[in-house]
Every structure is written in structure tokens, then in C-alpha cells.
Amino acid sequence: MNASEHRMNLGAGVASVTVAGVLVVLKFLALTATGSLSIAASLTDSALDLLVSSTGLLAITYAARPPDRDHAFGHSSAEDLMALAQALLVGGSGVFIGWSAVERLRGPAQELTSETAGIAVMLVSIVLTVALIWWQRRVARRTGSKVVSADSLHYVGDLVPNIGALVALLASRHLGMGRVDSIVALGAAAILLLGAVRIGRAAWDALMDRGADPQLVHRVRGIVENWPGVHGHHDLKTRMAGTRVFIQVHIELDGRQSLAQAHDIGAALRRSIIRAVPNAEVIIHKDVAGRGPH
Structure with a gap:
């Protein structure tokens, strides 16, 4: 990656953290004013965004640094540790919001307050989120960054609770249907719990050195099997480990060829695998064909 592309990725990461931080502040103020559970769910999601975007920014920064003496394979596992902590935080928040929504539905109808301010905040949130998604996708197309691309997909999912909170506030403001807020909050809580399970499982699998996606492994195997x-x-x-994929394979070569020829075959194969999996760290061992594994 050249310096220009790194600056673009870094700029996209800073924009993501900035937008998430602004949304957390705005939604907290809106929650204080309205008491809306759907806004509370959206606030929790934005707080998660702030954590995820901050981690992504660190990942982008670390990606430009070579491994050091104490971390020969880099620092990618820190992302998985952070993701596991995020999953626990989000899961707990989802349970709390869902429980609060159920309790509110069981009790007498509770009217929201200051809906107009809440509606304004959610409209601003939606506009900022759409603008950020547009910029991130432009950067990802230019640089091929997996971190920026993944962060963009995460913000696409954030539009759902934002729009849900807006619908709940509009229903309360114009139709007097305050219970819609609790129903929307229940749906948002379910989304948070599902997201926590997905993030937590992926982080746990990475920390336990689970293999990469089977489709990726199949693609790599196809490259190796058909390499001249x-x-x-x-x-x-x-x-x-984090956004990194570590790949190791033993290839069997003609033992009568020179060391230089064997090296050239392995080096070319390694470059081909990295082109297919840009975020990969590839180690290739060379064995003599016909002698079996060593």
C-alpha cells in the first residue's frame, strides 16, 4: 500500500470515529430529553460504533507498521480481544434495553417528551451515517482496505435502529402511539443481541486459532494445486488474527532442479496467494516430491 492510499484509509478511520462520537453525544442528549427506549437502543449501537471505529483506526495505523522484535506476527490479536469485550458490552446492553421495553409494555402507556428534538437528532444521525457510508465505500474501492469496507457494512446496519427510532418518535408525536417506542426498542435489542453473538463468536474463533473461512481455504488450495x-x-x-489471515502450506517440488528455481516457484506462488487474499501472511515450505511429508 502506498502512502496516498494509507492516508485515505487513515482519513476514513478518523471520519468514522468522529461521526460515531458526534452521534453518541447527540443521542445521549436526545435520550435525556425524550426518555425514548428506541433512542437508547440507537445510542448503544452508536457507542458500539465508536468502539469498533476506534479499533479499526488502530488497525489501520498498525497495518502500516512492520512487526517488531517482540511481536513477530504483528499485533492483530488485540482486535479480537477488543471485539470480545465489545460483544459482552453490547450483549448486556441489549438485555437491559429489551427488559426495560418489556417492563414498559406491561405497565401503563408512557408518553414521550420533546419528540421534536428527538426527531431532529435522528434525522441528523441518518444524514451523517449515509454520508459516512458513501465516503467509506469510495475509499474502500480506491484502496481495497478490508477494515474500511467492514466498517462501512457495519454502518449500513446502523441505519435500521436509527430509522426505527425516528418512526417511533413520529408515531408518538403525530399519532399519540407511545407504545411503538417500546416495540421498536424490542426489535433493536434483538438486533444488538444477534450482533453481539456474531462479533463474540468471530473473536473467540480467532483467539482459539480456528481456521479461515472454508471458501477462502478452497480458493488458496486451488491456486496451489494448479501452480506450475x-x-x-x-x-x-x-x-x-484480527483482520489478518495466516496461511501455511508445504509444496512438493522436483528435487533435481536448482535451489534458485525452487525459490522462484515458491516466491511466485506466495505473491499469487497474497493477490487473492490481500490481508494474508503466507509461509511456504518446500519439500521434494515423492519423499512424503517430513
């Missing part, structure tokens, strides 16, 4: 000069392969292993 490779007579076979074995011990193809993968693992994930």
Missing part, C-alpha cells in the same frame, strides 16, 4: 512446477502439497493450515 508444484507436484503436490500437504499440511495446508490457516488461522485468523
